[in-house]
Amino acid sequence: MQISLFITCYNDTLFPETGKAVVRVLERLGHEIEFRPAQTCCGQMHYNTGYPHEAASMMRRFLEVFRDAGAICIPSSSCVATIRDHYPKMAAATGDGAMIGEVDALLSRIFEFSELLIDKLGVTDVGAFFPHAVTLHPSCHSLRSLHVGAKPRQLLESVRELRLLDLHDADECCGFGGTFAVKNADVSAAMLSDKMRCILESGAEVCTALDNSCLMHIQGGLARQRSGVRCMHLAEILASTEAGDSR
């Protein structure tokens, strides 16, 4: 299947390894990946911080770039949530009937990475090998907006040699919240401290999630504490194989 990748500005700039991992997993499964270089950002940061007009122009670009794309894979549940939850409203606010129709036509083609694998491609075992103790942080958007449910767990449970450990208070927010982490740095840090305590108590050496935004936040705290636990996007775990071609 031809799959178009919306890498997201965040992954593009800060977490290219996640993008490479997505490409590796999907190509390994025999799919053809395209990357449309005109893409930039879905508009999440602007929309969530109170800049809907700026976000609307990013939505316009997104619609234009992916107008004739088939399935679109997005390795970030908060970006998917922006598109699913807010694009219809943003389009409606423009009063442009054509745009409303375009958003409508877009939504069924949008897949978060774990959704794409399980719902669209029907696979849970992607042939991965990852001999480490892992815990999953089910990010807020994946949980309460996308309702991915057990999907990431199913994928992890199919990884050979991976030991999946429970995370206490797993569905609690890590405290990132985009600009929240900066505007309310103290409360954000208090929330992060709770999340880190649970991660450390889980005994895992790797914390994974569907969102690098949360992971950057958690990783930043764990590294500051010199904790010895690292964060990795789910795609990077799924890209690892016994042949050792994870990087």
Added chain:
Amino acid sequence: MSIRVGDAAEAPSFPRAARALLGNTQLRQNVRRATEVIRNRRARVVGELSDWEQLRQAGHEIKQHTLQYLDFYLEQFEEACTRAGGQVHWARDADEANAIILSILGARQAREVIKVKTMTSDEIGLNHALEAAGITPYETDLADLIVQLGDDRPSHIVVPALHRNRMEVRDIFLRKMHLRELGDKPEDLTNAARAYLREKFLRVGVAISGANFAVAETGSVCVVESEGNGRMCVSLPEVLITLVGIEKVIPRFEDLEVFLQTLPRSATGERMNPYNSIWTGIVPGDGPQEFHVVLLDNGRTKVLADTESRETLDCIRCGACLNACPVYRQTGGHAYGSMYSGPIGAILTPQLQSLEHSESLPYASSLCGACYEVCPVKINIPEILLHLRAKVTAAGDAPFEERVGMEAAAFVFEDPDMLALAQKLSRIAQKPFERDGVIRHLPGMLSGWTAFRDLTPIPKQSFREWWNERESQRGDQ
């Protein structure tokens, strides 16, 4: 107009207030424990209803319908209540409401009043107005009493003294009730409160209550509670004044069927409240012989006018969003600048009062969505927070640094070449802050990040650069 939400206009910003509260470890422990108990109880009793989602939807629809025809239902309530012997007063704002209540008390030459279950009276600053007029208010809800005797502020909309533990309550009672000794067992504290309050119930002739619901069809008023002190307040005194926000009206008596299921389960994790008081006007020879209802606007029609955020007025004050909120659970309610705390406070206060006095509140959320998930009337709080954030920036009230950053980012995202260039420039710009492959200090707003977290520097190659390289290698083959 003097629209007022407590002292919200003078309150420090959320981040500032929160920073101070985060240092109070006892308060944080108390808040954490109490919210955990209520959350677990709520989850249990909500889980046992197979039609919970339908009940939420029904509650939402009843409220939305009522708000759409609010003028009609308010007048219907007035007529029904008057017919049953009540007197209905209309108050545009806090000052008008206080003046109405003072004039009723003045006519009776009352020097004392007992109060129960009226957060709305905190909103309008009624206790200050009463004290200024030489009238002593006694809070009779146990938690409100603890807050009043402790010269404190409520920290939760259902459990106002949730930030206090037993030992602290004991100290307050011991000091303020002039007791020689007092144990810290729940029974000891309850007995002390009972002795203190019974005397007031039997002596004071005027009571002021709030209302959970006002039924338009019958003119009835409903108050739910756990202690029975409310029941005494609304049945013992000669005169009863009930202060009601205009959004509390519901069309029909049978609509209570929905809310009397969703409210107790959401608020305290009970299947039903121990006390459900519903009264209609006056009954000769039984209960208060003079009954006043003060219908309060105080900014509510302003909220009503904004169709994007109108559903804020659906709120039935259950507090479930507070208990679910990971931000509230760190700070407790005092950080929110008024009696309306937590996620609902973050959207209600700025809309009632004014955005310019509480512009930090719409940002007091990580947008995790837990509040929306538990709301028994399906208020999409995250969506309304975003709506209010957009209003803050549109009014030009966003910090300069943020605005410049957002505009620059928007400019960059207009063009992928610009984005590629910005990625390159950022790699250069981060150099001075990078040491041994880690960034530990950043300037300006970003210092909020590095105060608590390390930052991994931007990698040498972006995804798009890697992709281009791969494509050109493929092309060569």
